[in-house]
Amino acid sequence: MKREPLAFRYANALYDLAKERGQLEPIGEELQVVKDVFEETNLLDEVFRHPSITSENKKALLKESFQNKVSSEVMNLLFLLIDKKRIEYVASIADEYKRLSYESSGVAEATVYTAKALTEDEKQAIANTFAKQTNKGRLLIDEVTDPEILGGFKIRVGDRVYDASVANQLQRIHKRMMYGNVSR
Incomplete structure (x- = not known):
């Protein structure tokens, strides 16, 4: 996932504030x-980018929508984004905040691609093995079923991909058969 520098700055400032106040998880x-x-309501495209809606109307809509659902810190961030005409960064800021939070607690997200659904024991074994390999305390597994894998699995942790799939092994055998085992 590409990092957005502006979103990172906002997320980092909010993260520091939340950490100082002991509210990392709630925020x-x-x-x-x-x-x-x-994302679900398409508010960004329909309302917040509309040129005829004033900043005050946008703030009133945010206050009405999130008044009892978010803290004053998050509401103030939303108001600041409206004032600076940067509300389109909301999703990126949330992603960057999550990344900062996970990084500080030694957690990483991983996507595992398999031909069939994994059992809980298999998920736990993969999480434990790759948490050690990536020097993380814990790995959160998101499972994707992909019949083209054939067997085995492929796992993506951040920018790293580990491919232990049958499809990948067959592809390597095919290349060796076509071009020979060229190792110098």
Whole structure:
């Protein structure tokens, strides 16, 4: 996932404030709620980018929508984004905040691609093995079923991909057969 420098600055400032106040997790959850609402309702395209809607109307809509759902810190961030005409960064800020939170607690997200669904024991074994390989305390597994894998699995942790799939092994055998085993 590409990092957005501006979103990182806002997320970092909010993260520092949340850490100082002991509210890392609640604020992270609130940001995720805001992100989900923006993505599910298409508010960004229909309302917040519309040139005839004033900043005050946008703030009133945010206050009405999130008044009892988010803290004053998150609401102030939203108001600041409206004032600076940067509300389109909400999703990126939520993602960067989550990344900062995970990084500080030694957690990483991983996507595992398999031909069939994994059991909980298999998920746990993969999480434990790759947490050690990536020097993380814990790995959160997101599972994707992909019949083209044939067997085995492929896992993506951040920018790294580990491919232990049958499809990949067959592809390597095919290349060796076509071009020979060229190792110098």
